[in-house]
Amino acid sequence: MPQYFQRAEEIRHLSDEQIEQIYQRYLDGEKTAELMAEFQIPSTVRSLLKVLPPIISPDLTCPYCALPMWVRRHARGTSALLRSPYKCVRCEHLYSAPGANSRRTTCSCKQCFMVHQQQVAARAARDRLELEARYGALCPAVPYANLGFVQKLTLLALLDDGYGVNVEWVAPLNAPSREELLALTHEAREELLKRLHEAGVLAVSTDSDIKAFDRTEGCCIREYSAVRWLPNVMLDGTVRSTRESLYLALYQELSGNVKEAWKSEIYSLIFSLAREDSIQYIRVLASEVDFAFTAEARAEEVVGQLLQDFSVSQLYYFARLAVRNAAHFYATGNSNGRSHASNTIPRNMLGTAQDALARNWRKNAHRDPRVPQTALYRLLYDVVLKDSGAGFSKSPGMYWRDELVPQFFCAAAFDSDLLGHLRLFCRECDSSNIDASMNKQILQTMCYDCATVSKFRAYEELPD
Structure with a gap:
């Protein structure tokens, strides 16, 4: 040698x-x-x-x-x-020879770097081809008339991504150009996007970041918030609408008169946004005292009940008192640990609210920047209902009963010959302000005054 x-x-x-x-x-x-x-x-x-x-x-x-x-x-x-x-x-x-864990240090010389770059480029090209094979062919566009209220509101929020009319795609939810959250939690945001995608309203852009997909599962979507979308809606005919035309159509309709057909979805969304806001604030307060808030199921039940009579602002006050009491309960050694103390928060909120109802007192709290206003909240209250701040300062239940129903839905409800003929009433409060739906076996009613949902099952008596 x-x-x-x-x-x-x-x-x-x-x-x-x-x-x-x-x-x-x-x-x-x-x-x-x-x-x-x-x-x-x-x-x-x-x-x-x-x-x-x-x-x-x-x-x-x-x-x-x-x-x-x-x-x-x-x-x-x-x-x-x-x-x-x-x-x-x-x-x-x-x-480098493999170590004890069978891993070898990667060489960073010029030649290895070039080879690595070539491998990355080749892998990216293969991934892009696989993405185009799965999502390249667009499904038929969804007629605009088939969209529900929440779908339209969500779509309008998605189109407000900071790019305007310069592009035809919709930026991912996690894009830096977006100034608002679509919803407060990651799970809620993912679910909204997933529903629009499964309904065919949103199509995947093949220019999306490949990291949003699971390449081991045939490019299934792994993170909806990282996907770049294409609106797949047609305003008339069979041609998919441009982004600008769709935005104008959505804004013009949603900023116009509130429609009777939106009644059920508006009611559900008002309570959903208020409940999400309140629960998120409880999470923030619990984290301040190093509590892992695990009683969310019970909290959602309590918050949903309290929103019939109290605003989100007033629930903030109840939450502050409840978390303070839970922290004291833990600090004095009377609890069985942080989890036990944290689980008392919903019960404490309910107790304070019951006292407020019995003694007829109310206390409001200010907004907390750690619970930001979402895009859906802004569009619902500023654009659709034209009552900015109502979602925080007014009780959803009272706001619905005392303002929204008389203003937008009362006349339509009483002028309906069908509802008058059916004579359906809520089994709890006798209100006729209800929605009814049924299939071959079950009739379901939802009361807009007391939020009671009732189900009635049909049965057939066979002759002897």
Whole structure:
């Protein structure tokens, strides 16, 4: 084998076999002074390892230069993880032997970097082809008339992404250009997008970030908030609408007169937004005192009940008192731990609210910037209902009964010959302000005054 390294003057009298013998005996534990004396290495040498030439590997070859790889001799006792990597005798390519965990350090030389970039580009091209194969063919556009109220409101919020009419796609929810959250929780945002996508209202843009998809599962969507979308709605005919035309149609309709057909969805959305706002504020307060709030199911039940008589602002006040009492309950040692103390929050809120009802007192709290106003909230109250701030300062139940129904839905309800003929009433409060739906077996009613949902099942009596 050619000599790639010049030997030190002190060991030129030694053969290759003798050098390897010295090194092996050194690794086996023999003293360096004895080895130097035996092989006539001058005593002026202060480090035996430094005068021994590097190891030329008989097995490793640089893939770029086709030349051997070398490595510095390690001191005895050095772990495999701390040993130097092999290096090409000409270029900067490195090779690290696998460690105890079978992982190898990646080389960062110029040639390896170029190869890695080529591999990344090839993989990206393959992923993009797979994405186009799955999502490239658009499904038929959804007629605008088939969209529900919440679908229209969500679509309008999505189109307000900061790009205007310059593009035809819709930016992902996590795009920096967006100034508002669509909904307060990640789960709620994902669910809204998922429903629009499954309904065919939103189509996947093949220019989306590939990280939004699970490539091991045939490019299934892994994170809806990271997908770039294409609106898939037609205003008339069979041609998909442009982004600008769709935005104008949505805004013109939603900012106009409130329609009777929206009644059920508006009612549900008012309570849904208020409930989400209140629960999120409880989470924020609980985290302040290092509580993991786990009683969300009970809290949603209590909050839904209280929203019939109290505003979100007033629920903020109840939540502050409840969390303060829970923290005191834990600090005094009377609880069985943080989780036990945290679980008392919904009950404390309900108790305070019942006292407020019995003694007829109300206290409001200010908005907390840690619970931001969402895009759906802004569009519902500012654009549709034109009553900014009502979602925070007014009780959803009272707001619905005392303002929205008389203003938008009362006349339509009483003028309906069908409802008058059916004479349906709520079984709890006797209100006729209800919606009814049925299939072949079940009749379901929802009262807009007391929020009671009733189900009646049909049965057939067989003759004897």
